[in-house]
Amino acid sequence: MRKDNKERIKTRILIILILISVIQIGIHWNMQTQGLPFHFISGIFATNGRAANLDVESLREQYFIPETIMVSISTSHWRLDDRDSQFKKIWGDVRDNYLPSIIKQKPDKVLPKEQWAEITGARCVRIDFDTLWPGDLIYWLAEAKPSDNKGFEGIKSIVITPQMDVNETINTVFIYDENQIYQYQVNIKNEFLVKRYYSNLADEISRKNKPTLRLLSSVSNFSSDKDIFVALNDGKGSAFSTVMAVIPKDIALNRANIENYSIQDNILLEQKESLSANYTDSSRYAMFTDTENLYRLYNDGILEYKYIPSTSSNQDDISAAFKHAVTFIEQRRHLMGDADIFLKSINKKESYYEMKFEYKLEGVSIYYNDIEGVEINSPLIIKANSDRILECRWVIRYISKFDKPTNYNVNFADLLNKQIVSAYPEILDSKDRFFKRIEPGYIFELSDSDSGLLAPSWIISTESKDYFIPLIRKGG
Structure with a gap:
């Protein structure tokens, strides 16, 4: 009996020593790569709950x-x-x-x-x-x-x-x-x-x-390669809210969000313990990397990801590539607030698929205009093949309604004869009468990251330029 008790004690001591050794190794490794020991221990007992398993x-x-x-x-x-x-x-x-x-x-x-x-x-x-x-x-x-x-x-x-x-x-x-x-x-x-x-x-x-709509080509001398519909009788108008689009506070680039692991929890997810952080207070971005993965989060809310090793994997399984892309999105969707994310285009390249996604709120498009202000771009572009995500560039904004909807004038005749004439007469004077879009929506730029209030506008796109004209309130 005494011998059995001694063996049990030895076994328990051995198990405790093994656990202590594992924790010490983890703390040592974690301090080398991340700088803070405590998150490793908490990570053993908790998960972030965002490992999306989408059917x-x-x-x-x-x-x-x-x-x-x-x-x-x-x-x-x-x-x-x-x-x-x-x-x-x-x-x-x-x-x-x-x-x-x-x-x-x-x-x-x-x-x-x-x-x-x-x-x-x-x-x-x-x-x-x-x-x-x-x-x-x-x-x-x-x-x-x-x-x-x-x-x-x-x-x-x-x-x-x-x-x-x-x-x-x-x-x-x-x-x-x-x-x-x-x-x-x-x-x-x-x-x-x-x-x-x-x-x-x-x-x-x-x-x-x-509002009753007509085809643009049937009521003007404008043309398009897609059917564009415009309202000639807008009744009581169309309702739009002011929209807020700001950098989520949990991933705002600052030392506090890195030291308390807020950025790592929301961006890196289950990879947070394996990636080393590189950030200084004077830097425009924080970098997280290991031998295969590179993340950059910029102070303007742009997230970039790159899979470092070269790959020659077959990309022909479009469904696998698509699932990789949307799983990457869904794991971080909470950062986007109430916005809907939709597929704008999918193109087959030599060894991957390039997928462009854009945003909507309650059915209304929220467009992104890049820093140069040249043209509308997709705020979320993912390159993926059958095996994995290869690259991502994501302009992240927490999007929500700021106030109650108000009715706005969406009458095309008023837009054409009043607003375009006064704001951008070159649209009517130009020989470029080919349009890609004429629609109400919202537009945000990188410079809007602090204030972030977006009022509804006419989004007008020709072959050469995009124009943004504020909507007028009904009766205003």
């Missing part, structure tokens, strides 16, 4: 979202965005019911893109995306089976035309991929919205005093 359904609901839904009768159009209850209802029906059905069947017809204007000129519900979503990415998000048909190459727009088939159990749907148009006859099952919901939607919205 496909979460990604689909968070990122696969249209820019707008347009309800049309002939030349009259009404825009829905995610502030409208109909937007969520329609998109939920299309995403969860129509697309899974379409993926399983062959298109009834494949039409030339020249017929797009004719199709969208009928009574229809049109769903437009900010970018052309590649087919392989959509099939992955829809969790398509290998046996599914997968007939389209991508989606830029979807159109539902309820009056093209008199059968109440069938809706005609068109998918546009910027090269051709795919036509489908979709059987309306029990879980679908009834067909008359789509048939009656234009009449319902037209009675709500919502």
Whole structure:
């Protein structure tokens, strides 16, 4: 018995010594790389809770979202965005019911893109995306089976035309991929919205005093390679809040946020213990690095990341690259406040995919103008392949509403004949009548990081320049 007790005591002492040794090694290593010993100990017993493990359904609901839904009768159009209850209802029906059905069947017809204007000129519900979503990415998000048909190459727009088939159990749907148009006859099952919901939607919205829109090319001599819609009768106007966009206080670049690990907790996450910090009070940025990873956080709120080793990995799995990108974002999304982050473009490069993301608040775009003020840029650019994130540049702002919404004048005739004439007459005098965008929204610059109050403006982009004209309050 005594011998057994002695063995137990020895075992316990040995375990305690091993634990003490591990802690001492960790403290020694941590002091060399980070300068503070205590965070290592607390890190053993706690996590930051932000190790996002995103499933496909979460990604689909968070990122696969249209820019707008347009309800049309002939030349009259009404825009829905995610502030409208109909937007969520329609998109939920299309995403969860129509697309899974379409993926399983062959298109009834494949039409030339020249017929797009004719199709969208009928009574229809049109769903437009900010970018052309590649087919392989959509099939992955829809969790398509290998046996599914997968007939389209991508989606830029979807159109539902309820009056093209008199059968109440069938809706005609068109998918546009910027090269051709795919036509489908979709059987309306029990879980679908009834067909008359789509048939009656234009009449319902037209009675709500919502601004009626026209195609820009039909009411002016301006042109565009995309459909730009403008309001000629804006009714009571459109409601916008003043928006606050500031550098999150938890990652403001100062010694206190580094010494109390606030920056490391919010930016480096689970890598915080393995990266060495380099920062001086006179520096514009803090650098965190090891043999593979390099993070730079600048005093203007820009985060840069680079994977240091050279890589020749195959980048062909677009779904894996996309998941790496949005996981990186979601782990740090809390820094963005109430902003929505959406995919603006995705381009295949030689050994990676470049994905550009932009911001919205309650359906309204928040654009970023770089420090030179030359043109609008994407505030979040990620390069990723099938294996990992390779590079990231992220202009981080905590975005939230500052006050209650106020109605503003969005009448295109007033913009053209009053505001543009007085503020930027060169727009009308120029031979450059090709426009990339004319829309209400917000704009922020790096120099706005301290005050950060953004009022709604007209965002006007030609081929050569961007113009920002403040919206006028209704009745103001």
